[in-house]
Amino acid sequence: MSITITAFEHSPDGGKGLARDTRVRWALEEVGQPYDVRPLSMQALKESTHLCRNPFGQIPTYEEGDLCLFESGAIVFHIAERYAGLFPSDADARARAIMWMFAALNSVEPSILEIVVARFAEGDKPWAHERLPLVFDRIRQRLRPLAVRLGDADWLDGEFSAGDLIMVSVLLRLRPSGILDEFPTLAAYVARGEARPAYQRAFAAQLAQATAAMSPGA
């Protein structure tokens, strides 16, 4: 069965790889599965066809035969479970890889997404300037113990897994803020993720799409 994912027709980041389709593309590249992309305009995200795929009107989604999934974490989980390459074979190690997926999405990413709220949703509020450092401090409170746990290891628990794929995808959204560089071992961890050939292919694919969609002839 062929796999089709959805992505922004015009990614708001212009192809920096921060949209969540990149992590799904990355997972598919790691396990060597081809996929099609259905690019969606901002308007199409709110139409009933897409709301049927994802009630929250977001990308990415994943379609394969009769199965339709949303939530990047659930999609990466599904790919990792179905195809070899992203979960260790040992049962306990696999449970820990899944633990790091949830930790990235529930204990780390929410603090990082608050930057978007502070800078954009509340960017015109009188407290915007004074509040941003508090948001940054809450992110640091999450990164400090994460850096301690990673130590000088390459990956969070033995070999590279879906847990690292999600954690790296979450952390790299921090780079524009400068906070990631305050934690050199985490910055190096993210760089190791980005250096993987599968990530490179995923990044190139989303960039090519963003560039094609933005060219005048497209």
Add this chain to the structure above:
Amino acid sequence: MSITITAFEHSPDGGKGLARDTRVRWALEEVGQPYDVRPLSMQALKESTHLCRNPFGQIPTYEEGDLCLFESGAIVFHIAERYAGLFPSDADARARAIMWMFAALNSVEPSILEIVVARFAEGDKPWAHERLPLVFDRIRQRLRPLAVRLGDADWLDGEFSAGDLIMVSVLLRLRPSGILDEFPTLAAYVARGEARPAYQRAFAAQLAQATAAMSPGA
């Protein structure tokens, strides 16, 4: 192998069931597995013994033989995978149950936890009063599409699953704010979850512990 979880010795909510050990207890009750509880003081959460279990210094954790997990989502997933009762047997339905777990934890809970930030972490800031309605509005933006998707069904996708267990656990934290009651079908959904005998047992167990820890003779 016996199961041991960690929980607050003195839950900050005084036994209202809002601490995250409740969802783990609930999952264990649904699948009929006994468990031991290791109550931890706020001080013990920051000690190396516990940071080894969870680098973020939080409860709950889950120990079973050599396996030690943190993150309530990962723990509930592990229980649902290991014991019958929380995942459907159909592969696509199982993938969707897992999707709802991730959706609850990554698309719904972060907006709800911002109430804690607004009321407590930033409760003394000059913007606290004016900002809270914005936080509430972002929660409503998540609940509206969720209510549409649930419709008049009992559960999110067929039979009760781990996806409902996590979603109900996330939503019930909203009750004190009054926002849940603005969405009667979601309030009824949460009430259906709370009415399950397994939830009742889990709630009673965490309340008994909170009460015992708070009594003068304890």
